[in-house]
Amino acid sequence: MYQDSMSSGKVSADHLRRGAYLYIRQSSLKQVVNNTESTQRQYALRGRAVALGWREEQITVIDTDQGRSGASAAGRDGFAALTSAVSLGLAGIVLGLEVSRLARNNTDWHRLLEICALTCTLILDEDGLYDPRTFNDRLVLGMKGTMSEAELHLLGARLRGGQLSKARRGELKQGLPIGYVYDPCDRVVFDPDSQIRGAVERLFATFARTGSARAVVTGFARDRMLFPARIRKGPRTGEIHWEPLKHWRVLSILHNPCYAGAFCYGRRQATHTPGGKTGQRLLPRGQWDTLIEDHHPGYITFAQWEANTEALAANAQSRGEDRRTGPAREGPALLQGLVICARCGRRMTVGYRQYRNQLFPDYRCMTSAIQDGARVCQRIPGHTIDQAVETLLLGRLTPLAIEASLAVTDEITAQAREADRLRAGHVTRAEHRADLARRRYLAVDPDNRLVADSLEADWNTALREAREARDQYERARAAAEPVETTTRARLATLAADVHALWHDPNTEQRERKRIARLLITDVTLDKTEQITAHVRLTGGQIHTLTLDKPLVGGKAWQTHPDTVALIDELLDHHTHRQIAQILNERGITSGKGRPFHELMVRDIRDRYQLKHRYQRLREQGLLSFAEYAAAAGTSEQTVKVWRRNGLIEGVPYNEKNGYLFHPPGPDAPAVQQGVPYATRRPAGFEPKPPRKYRRRAV
Numbered sequence: 052m053y054q055d056s057m058s059s060g061k062v063s064a065d066h067l068r069r070g071a072y073l074y075i076r077q078s079s080l081k082q083v084v085n086n087t088e089s090t091q092r093q094y095a096l097r098g099r100a101v102a103l104g105w106r107e108e109q110i111t112v113i114d115t116d117q118g119r120s121g122a123s124a125a126g127r128d129g130f131a132a133l134t135s136a137v138s139l140g141l142a143g144i145v146l147g148l149e150v151s152r153l154a155r156n157n158t159d160w161h162r163l164l165e166i167c168a169l170t171c172t173l174i175l176d177e178d179g180l181y182d183p184r185t186f187n188d189r190l191v192l193g194m195k196g197t198m199s200e201a202e203l204h205l206l207g208a209r210l211r212g213g214q215l216s217k218a219r220r221g222e223l224k225q226g227l228p229i230g231y232v233y234d235p236c237d238r239v240v241f242d243p244d245s246q247i248r249g250a251v252e253r254l255f256a257t258f259a260r261t262g263s264a265r266a267v268v269t270g271f272a273r274d275r276m277l278f279p280a281r282i283r284k285g286p287r288t289g290e291i292h293w294e295p296l297k298h299w300r301v302l303s304i305l306h307n308p309c310y311a312g313a314f315c316y317g318r319r320q321a322t323h324t325p326g327g328k329t330g331q332r333l334l335p336r337g338q339w340d341t342l343i344e345d346h347h348p349g350y351i352t353f354a355q356w357e358a359n360t361e362a363l364a365a366n367a368q369s370r371g372e373d374r375r376t377g378p379a380r381e382g383p384a385l386l387q388g389l390v391i392c393a394r395c396g397r398r399m400t401v402g403y404r405q406y407r408n409q410l411f412p413d414y415r416c417m418t419s420a421i422q423d424g425a426r427v428c429q430r431i432p433g434h435t436i437d438q439a440v441e442t443l444l445l446g447r448l449t450p451l452a453i454e455a456s457l458a459v460t461d462e463i464t465a466q467a468r469e470a471d472r473l474r475a476g477h478v479t480r481a482e483h484r485a486d487l488a489r490r491r492y493l494a495v496d497p498d499n500r501l502v503a504d505s506l507e508a509d510w511n512t513a514l515r516e517a518r519e520a521r522d523q524y525e526r527a528r529a530a531a532e533p534v535e536t537t538t539r540a541r542l543a544t545l546a547a548d549v550h551a552l553w554h555d556p557n558t559e560q561r562e563r564k565r566i567a568r569l570l571i572t573d574v575t576l577d578k579t580e581q582i583t584a585h586v587r588l589t590g591g592q593i594h595t596l597t598l599d600k601p602l603v604g605g606k607a608w609q610t611h612p613d614t615v616a617l618i619d620e621l622l623d624h625h626t627h628r629q630i631a632q633i634l635n636e637r638g639i640t641s642g643k644g645r646p647f648h649e650l651m652v653r654d655i656r657d658r659y660q661l662k663h664r665y666q667r668l669r670e671q672g673l674l675s676f677a678e679y680a681a682a683a684g685t686s687e688q689t690v691k692v693w694r695r696n697g698l699i700e701g702v703p704y705n706e707k708n709g710y711l712f713h714p715p716g717p718d719a720p721a722v723q724q725g726v727p728y729a730t731r732r733p734a735g736f737e738p739k740p741p742r743k744y745r746r747r748a749v
């Protein structure tokens with residue numbers, strides 16, 4: 052009776068004019084399904100509202116938060132809708148089963164109370180009707196909120212305390228990884244399904260053999276092996292399904308000490324973001340709450356598990372997340388973190404190859420290769436790309452920027468000139484006025500003192516004004532003039548500074564990368580016949596660079612095709628030694644950048660199956676010694692003597708006195724018939740002095 056009189060006293064016509072909002076909430080889906088009784092009680096509050104005077108159609112039911120936890124307002128649209136309805140003054144009363152549970156978070160709750168007080172909104176729960184404007188009611192409501200939060204906390208603490216003590220005894224039942232099940236006595240045992248056990252054993256065996264998680268994924272993918280996974284939620288919870296093995300799953304299994312027969316608890320820590328989202332973070336081993344070795348049978352030994360995690364950590368140092376995006380790092384790859392794969396749109400990572408004590412970057416698109424064991428999407432040598440982008444930045448971009456700045460400077464200069472012209476006009480006008488005043492003064496009768504005095508004063512003023520105008524003009528001009536020259540000079544030094552900084556050997560590569568990051572948003576790479584790099588600059592402009600694929604392996608050392616063609620051409624007229632000399636004179640080098648010598652020319656001739664010089668000369672109709680001797684009607688020996696003494700000219704085909712001869716012409720030396728052999732000498736024959744022999748020691 053008392054309650055009713057109190058209630059009726061609080062409800063006014065104004066409240067009744069506004070709507071009634073019934074807020075219904077259940078914490079979890081399970082509660083929604085099982086705890087229908089509570090829902091019925093919440094809907095019964097509707098009757099209370101009607102009894103207080105609201106019409107049925109005025110009651111708005113907010114039940115969109117069914118199945119959401121009340122611990123925070125984030126993600127609860129219903130609570131937000133309720134708050135906005137109250138703050139807009141649409142609600143005369145808010146109804147809830149236990150109103151403090153409208154918001155389990157005290158901050159949310161107090162904000163709601165505040166708004167209710169401001170908008171004269173009543174609050175009703177099963178215990179009574181409250182007017183947040185009155186001190187007593189507000190106190191009670193505040194207490195309810197605090198108690199509710201405390202209850203939540205105690206509940207959590209009790210739950211966690213129980214869980215912890217159980218975990219420390221190793222008796223806590225937790226979700227088991229694939230390959231393990233609980234037996235009827237709640238002990239952890241191997242999965243009875245031999246196929247599942249086989250898959251897990253195979254995973255560990257492959258890792259033991261290869262030492263790489265990626266190799267495990269590739270191995271499974273190559274053999275088209277699937278891996279079991281247990282469905283964790285939804286109507287099929289607990290069922291096993293088989294799927295291709297993913298890299299993250301391999302890592303999670305290798306990191307999980309459960310497979311080494313250990314029981315552990317507290318490996319993960321819940322994290323909360325300011326947006327109200329929760330996540331999980333894996334803690335380092337030292338921070339785990341409980342780790343009990345030899346708790347159950349293991350697929351591997353604990354020592355093996357430790358070795359595996361160490362191996363994984365070592366692998367991660369060379370190719371891990373840190374190579375993806377994020378800040379500029381030490382490595383030489385200029386575009387680290389900026390490259391995107393044109394084929395699949397994923398971000399490419401950086402890997403380094405060492406060659407002659409120098410690191411060469413490779414840009415790789417590895418995501419699907421790592422996760423699914425598929426082929427590497429793209430692998431592009433980064434050295435040439437880095438160079439091309441560097442050239443673009445320094446050679447093209449900096450002048451562009453400077454050009455733009457100079458254009459601005461020119462405009463400023465033009466404006467300054469215009470201002471100068473205006474100021475000059477001002478001076479001319481002032482001088483003209485002074486001149487006018489002077490003439491007026493001179494024209495007046497000097498006896499008319501009164502007029503003359505005032506005109507003199509005018510003249511003086513005009514003169515002063517003209518002088519001031521001129522001074523001002525000079526000052527302005529002095530201030531304006533250096534602008535142009537200094538700006539130009541400063542811009543020029545700025546450009547020089549960037550170049551100097553870039554090429555300074557003391558500049559760390561990280562600084563160059565930072566400069567690149569300031570200018571480049573990203574670079575999209577594609578490798579087909581050539582390498583295409585779309586460089587997106589910070590301003591949104593795109594430059595497309597097309598580069599030749601760098602030659603790999605032995606190809607990089609091959610003789611340039613043009614050089615081979617040249618050697619082929621030269622072989623018609625020159626010996627190997629001569630060709631080597633000609634090539635060196637022309638500054639042509641071998642594939643490895645070295646000067647040529649005759650053996651290299653011979654090797655190239657053999658490698659590219661060029662025609663031998665001998666064969667070429669023979670095809671031109673040149674004769675051998677014997678053939679020439681026959682044609683000349685003499686002996687081979689004579690021909691040799693003739694050649695040696697310069698009577699006939701031989702065409703050398705190698706460096707070892709190999710000669711061929713043009714057929715004897717009319718002016719060829721002839722054998723003098725009828726003359727004794729010893730004196731058979733053609734005209735002009737001068738015998739060579741006898742060879743000097745080394746005197747033998749007696």
Ligand SMILES: [Zn+2]
Binds near residue numbers: 392393395428
């Ligand atoms: Zn890709």
